[in-house]
Amino acid sequence: MPRTPVGMLVATVLAVVLLPAGAVPAQAEAKRSVASELQRLQAAGTLDPALATRYRDAFTQARSTLKKLHGYRHAQLKAVIGNVDAAARGGRFIPSRLPATFLTLQRNRAWWAAAPVPAAGQRMTFSGSLIVWQFYPGQGLQIQWLGTFGKANALWNAKGRDPELRRLLDEALGLATQRAGGIAFEYLFRFDGGSPPWVSGLAQGTALSALSRAAVRLKDTRYFDAARSALGIFRTPPPSGVRVATPAGAHYLQYSYAQELHIVNGFTQALNGLHDFAALANDPDGEALFAAGEAQLRAELPGFDTGAWSLYAKPGVESDLGYHRLLRDFLRGLCDRLTGDVQRAGSGVPGTAPVGGTPAAPAVPDPALYCDTAERFTADLTTKPVLTVDAPATLRAKAAGAVTFTTNKVAVVTVTVAKGSAVVLRRTARMGYGRHRIGVRPAHAGAHTVGVRAVDLAGNAAEATAALTVLPARKAPKSRD
Template structure:
């Protein structure tokens, strides 16, 4: 299946009702289902007329996403379940919750459902698949909530979309420049872990079958899938709409999911997909380690504190799965009846992942390194100058210059690792004490200082 990005504008293609009628006439939707979707759409538009301000903006965005999917010829029966559920949840929520307003990134569940939703300002409440399958993995770890685990997995599978020759858990809203419907290797990999673990815990091969069909996006290039072939193997993208963006934490977690499925289901295709991805990650990972902190993406900047820890944890997971902690974490139970015996997904050396995770842990307590390069020649008063300094990791930096104990310059900024300059224009001759203090994202502080000499301003010469 080839996807075309939907426009946010309506009326350039079929309407929602026209597309529902087309699917019904083609026998792809039965009459009660099509009528239910029409009613949900009409109810949402009627509710929109009664809303104002912030709440109106959220529901209007959700309606426009549905309009755009219809206009872009993106209505298919399996996708409509999640499309109209999203419409229904937002129509119910915004009139019924006058205050307080949800905060960006807030998550919730609705009564009678295990699915996790997240609030995205300007896009309303949306299914958060990463959070949903993260919850499933948490239920698996508890070991006493198997009924909830089964309900969650069954509910999630009921909302999966046919895509890339299998099923996918699609995001149906605009995010960071990407238009729906898009998929994430990070979320799909987390789903593979949850489904595979569920198959074993619940002794139900249906979840292995579902995970097997969910491999499709890892075999398919964007925008339908997340596969980007490289000279070193296969990179699995975080976002299907961003083929040039490499986000290492999402890539790592996609491999954890592939490994869990390959090992627990003893699946040859899963092993091949894992091996191709692991080969690429082995080549790419050193480029995301600055020596003092992690990079979030390429192209891009350093990780924030949360993403640095997330990457560390995902690498620990890969280290453990490859036997770096002495045992494979995925192989925890006997397989369900009729399944083959779990087998190692790969024989890759875990050392790189174990060592990198340990370094990233050490980065959390290591002070930033600073070095100021004092100019070899004295600066000239009343002339702009630049004094270079280097910083080892992202930090909040305060630069001060004092003359005879008096502060003559003070600046604070968040700076990335690498080479920077202090721009200064001394007012008069004499020594300046230049001090650069840095506090990294984990709260570790350090400082460096240097004396900069300033000579008198050049004399002005009068013409004859």
Template sequence: MAASPAQAQKKVTVAAELKRLQAAGADPAAISGYRATYTDARARVKKLTGARKVQLGGVITDLEGMAARKQFTASRLPSLFLTLQRNVEWWTTQRLLNAGERVSFTGSELVFQFYPGHGIQIQWLGTFGKLNGYWSGGKRYDVRAGALLDEIKGLSAQRAGGLAWEYLFPFDGQSPPWVSSLAQGTGLQAMARSATRLNRQEDVFPVALAGLSIFTAAPPSGVRIPSGTGAHYLQYSGLPTFKVANGFIQSLVGLYDFANLTGDPTAQSLFEDGDRAARQEIGTFDTGAWSLYSRGAPVTRESDLGYHKLLRDFLKALCSRTTTVEYCAAEQHFTEYLTLPPTLEPLKSTLTARKLGTVRFKLSKISRVTLKITRDGKAVATLTPGVLGYGSKSVAWTAPKKSGDYDVTVTATDLANNTATTTGVITVKKRG
């Protein structure tokens, strides 16, 4: 009897995939080292308990999942097994971490970040940001920048006909490996800047130029989707209908700088494609009182304070480079919104005595909201729905048994601590 698809998949193991790659020509010594790292990790995790066991176990599970999906490639192995080895080192010798905490290791410039359930992972955006920091910090960081460039070059993976720096863990519904326009655009910028300062164009530029490939390819291999007369570059290659404003804008900043530093016509063309789309799109991320973080599935939502400022800063960078009116105007709007109080509009609310109903109002921007209900100056109820997004809002309230009109005071404080208040009337009808 033939094996079921599930049974067949179970037979695709890490060991089997390493054997397959060695037979296909991968370096036997390297494969032997990867096999030893995996065997050691499996033995170490059995001796751990609690959170340490969960985190290292999660990394092993992610690795085994990629093997089962036949996603091992020769170029991907260095980053896969470096990640596994670093997790073995961390969870067997180091302290517990808070979610999102970043760490590094002696002798390495790479930035790792803790993702609960998936251990510590190479944070490519953080790593490229560090390289940019060395560039802006001046020549005193040149040695460290050079070392980081070497690590970055050695951990690129073949993807979409070129090279990419991949994330190797599940995130927001994406299965690994996935890539990000935000990270890779920043990476191309950082590599070109440092290579130019260090006079390493000859060995760095070819690698960085190969990194343009994800901007030419559709998801899930790449990040390019059509938008108007141009192209939108996705922050997450595994989420093809999810547009993130700050990621797209910063990817254009990176492509702009990379094209200028390298003189590469493909990079210039890719920037121009994205620029045409971004000039049309950026206004759709402006609510008139705040910015949207994202549009499309899985969710359209407003920025938190950090992401609002980040988008504003990325737009400022693009405005300064291009003087394009759409970017400059959006940056000005988003700056003004930081001091603009929310606006509130009470809507007619009619409830039935002793029944659950809703108090309705409109809110212009994401805010923390409180409702105080009184009758004849006496407090009746205080409702604290917490942080609400913009638009028409309905807050549940069980009306008291006494019919008549009640006064409601709605107070909203936005994420930048601007406050506004409005009053309205709630009519409570007798039960029929």
């Protein structure tokens, strides 16, 4: 499929206003269709007639294939077709968005017609292409931009695969969309309550790293130009962009459709990408965007550290094992970048500008917070949970009661209440940090033992026990005749 040349895409920076849900009048939306929108763009001279015909044929062929499918395959392709149709009806057909839109349609049509059903979350590439795709059950195959630019960074790190790196980045830029006054790598499917098209600060930040590194390695300033254009979403508030202004600076969202959801691993990686671009391109706009985000991360990062594990998002959602390690790694990356800045500044003193500069260089942020937090998160991986059985000392037989306990980190917890060798209660569940209450109704009086065993997500185990006295059941009052 023909793609917009990289230079033309980067040079043509158009602000795109994304209409919120319900902004398109119902009557106007009902009149729009894939065919009519393609015709509109063709008549306006913004879409080549041959390309419009190819897109129109691709949509017709996909609908024809859908009629031949059943069950699970039918559901996946139907969702992809539905996303394309919704984009047309919602007035979201713009020339730069169409290459990715119709490539997604064509990949899904071919896959669901003949290929094996992939596992949920499975990633793949196609012959002749280096773009990474992922299967999202209920939404079909979709471009995975984070995986694509993660692959680009891996190719850069491999040092010897420069031709593949160039091919991948050129292919990716041909699928970028004009958005937020620049270019963006959009996700074109429904995800976790968000409707397409949406963007991710995490994925775009990873793209900034890959593009900036490639510009230096390949000695090709087109990639700096592309990265500079990709800064748009970091300047723009949601839903077009990911910038949320704060008193300290700015938080960069992981999902442009979820303004209240602050995910710390995605925010940290966005800063790593901004830092790479600002440093490698010596770009003042990149430096300003990084500084605003770094000031905010410095303010909010301590709130994502429970003292025993990391939080994934606020309020209070602990990371799973993979996200805990991912955040640790992203923080290590930020630590290394800022430590390098301190060393290059020549002062050796974090938070100060080098002496003798004219004009004075900006202060270098102290990397200690990020280095120390990464070290603590590493220690969490080998530290046992801390358990305390809080209460009660007594319960009464045949009456509803509860045992309470606290754990300092997310774990799979088993609570056992036993009378001698007889187990009267056993409950197992994954529980977060904090205080928990498990209901119990003992049948018999006597001495009991409460045991709590917690195995954290990294496999570290701890146990705690407490004595429990069960008093005789209260006697029913005698009836008076």
